[in-house]
Amino acid sequence: MPSTSDRSERPSPDGAADRRVILDAAGPVLVEGPVEVVLPDGTLARSDRFMVAICTCRRSRTYPWCDTSHRRRERADSPPGDRNPS
Secondary structure (H helix, E strand, C coil), X not given: CCCCCCCCCCECCCCCECCCEXXXXXXXXXXXXXXXXXXXXXXXXXXXXXXXXXXXXXXXXXXXXXXXXXXXXXXXXXXXXXXXXX
């Protein structure tokens, strides 16, 4: 089983560098890029960015990339302390 404390970058058996994946239950999966993602229909999505956010909620308009659609939206017309008008 891989160690969670091993932070050194080392080549994997096929010679490619390891990628760090960061899991967050409330958000996307963060992956050190560049990455290629194979979608369910077989198409390939590629990003050359140094860090990529992959959508896990499927609300993103730019799926498979996260566009922060998972965040709760608040109405801009009501101040934060004025949620229950009397």
